[in-house]
Amino acid sequence: MADVSEKEKEQYQGLQKRYETKRPVLKNCLKAFFVGGLFCVIGQAITYFYIYFFNFTEQTAGNPTVATMVFISMLLTGFGVYDRIGQFAGAGSAVPVTGFGNAVISAAIEHRTEGFVLGVGGNMFKLAGSVILFGVFSAFLIALIKTLLINWGII
Amino acid sequence: MNRKWIKWRPAVLLILISFVAAACANESSGKAGWSLIRTTNPEPVAIYDGDAALIRNIKKDLEQFDELYDIAVIKGKEDILVAYKVRHMKRFRMKKIEKNIKKLLNKKYPDEKFTISSDYKIFLEAVELKEKLKNPHYSRDQAEKQLKKIIKLKNEMT
Numbered sequence: 378m379a380d381v382s383e384k385e386k387e388q389y390q391g392l393q394k395r396y397e398t399k400r401p402v403l404k405n406c407l408k409a410f411f412v413g414g415l416f417c418v419i420g421q422a423i424t425y426f427y428i429y430f431f432n433f434t435e436q437t438a439g440n441p442t443v444a445t446m447v448f449i450s451m452l453l454t455g456f457g458v459y460d461r462i463g464q465f466a467g468a469g470s471a472v473p474v475t476g477f478g479n480a481v482i483s484a485a486i487e488h489r490t491e492g493f494v495l496g497v498g499g500n501m502f503k504l505a506g507s508v509i510l511f512g513v514f515s516a517f518l519i520a521l522i523k524t525l526l527i528n529w530g531i532i
Numbered sequence: 533m534n535r536k537w538i539k540w541r542p543a544v545l546l547i548l549i550s551f552v553a554a555a556c557a558n559e560s561s562g563k564a565g566w567s568l569i570r571t572t573n574p575e576p577v578a579i580y581d582g583d584a585a586l587i588r589n590i591k592k593d594l595e596q597f598d599e600l601y602d603i604a605v606i607k608g609k610e611d612i613l614v615a616y617k618v619r620h621m622k623r624f625r626m627k628k629i630e631k632n633i634k635k636l637l638n639k640k641y642p643d644e645k646f647t648i649s650s651d652y653k654i655f656l657e658a659v660e661l662k663e664k665l666k667n668p669h670y671s672r673d674q675a676e677k678q679l680k681k682i683i684k685l686k687n688e689m690t
Contacts, residue, residue, distance in 0.1 A: 425652075429568060434653040437688060449547070 409469030412462065416473045420446050443474050450475035454482040480504040567602075567659040568652055571617075576605040577662045579675045583607045586641075590614070593640065599629050604658040608679040613686075614648045615655040626650055649686045657682045 423445050427438040453459040459479050463470045470476060481501055488500040502509065526532050566572065576587040591605050594616065602617040614637070618626055630648060637646050649655075661678050664670050 425568065428653045428656070432653075432685060434651045434685060434688065436651065438653075452547075 405467050408465065409467050409472075411469070412466035413469035413473055416446070416470070416475055420473075446474050447478040450478035451482045454479045455486070477505055477508055480508070567656055571602050572659060573602060574604045574659050574662050576607075577665060578607045579665070579672055579679065580607075580609065586644075587612075590637070590641070593636065594633065597629065597633065599625075602655065604655055604662070606658055606661060606679060608676050610645055611679065611683055612644050612646050613654070613658060613679060613682060614646060615658045616648075616650055617652070617655060618650055647683050647686060651686065654682060654686050657685070 420442055424435075424438045424442045427433045427441050428435065431441075433441065450459055453462070459470065459475075460483075463479065470479070481504075484503050484505070485497045485501045488496040490496065491500075523532075567574070576584075576591045578584050578587045587605050587607050590612070591603055594600060594603050594605075594614065599619055599622040600616045601619055604613075604615045606613045614633070616633075618629060622629065630650060634646070634648055637644075637648070661675065661682070664678070665675055
């Protein structure tokens with residue numbers, strides 16, 4: 378058992394590959410594309426809602442729209458609907474901002490049994506924390522570059 | 533399966549109701565509201581009567597740009613508000629179009645103070661102001677104030 382030769386390993390790899398179920402990559406991509414697009418349509422509708430009924434311009438309506446989308450996905454995660462959407466759509470439900478809300482709330486639900494402070498509070502941003510960290514940091518870098526370029530009069 | 537859907541129905545209802553409630557609370561938009569979706573082609577408006585010819589000329593000048601399809605011009609005491617919509621596929625070059633318009637207007641009317649915007653909200657507000665001016669009880673001071681408010685909104689960044 379212990380000494381399996383390289384050749385045997387290779388043979389096994391080939392065997393495994395043959396019996397493995399094929400991932401329907403194209404189908405998954407299409408699903409993700411359309412479901413992600415659907416989220417964006419809803420987001421656009423919310424943007425227009427803010428422009429239409431409140432004092433937001435196209436420039437400023439982006440922030441409340443993102444907040445609303447995250448809030449809706451948080452609610453849907455809590456009610457257990459977002460998991461189903463995620464199973465069906467894969468990356469289409471994870472890549473838009475709604476995935477952020479899902480990551481926060483699903484971690485909070487998972488660690489609820491460990492108490493509110495060490496469980497929910499400590500683990501809530503386990504996944505979303507890196508989103509915040511790298512998001513803020515890269516935004517800082519880009520803003521720095523832009524400010525410098527404007528100061529030097531290049532753009 | 534069906535049971536599961538019933539469980540989150542209250543949430544959906546709540547969201548829907550809050551949307552509808554917000555829609556009802558601001559029922560002042562009226563006919564101007566359609567200008568977000570449709571081409572309205574509003575008449576240029578001068579709050580003070582003497583400027584009607586100037587304003588019409590400005591609109592005619594802007595109609596030469598075929599990237600634009602809906603232009604609203606409003607003139608107050610000093611400021612001229614120009615709001616326009618850019619054709620969908622030309623929106624990639626929106627910044628350039630804005631620059632061109634600015635250049636043309638400043639060259640042709642060097643004495644006037646222009647505020648130029650391609651924002652839907654500004655367009656919507658402009659059309660709304662135009663509708664309001666049809667009402668004889670709506671005073672010029674009010675209109676001027678509203679115009680100032682729109683210009684302030686346009687300059688808001690966050």
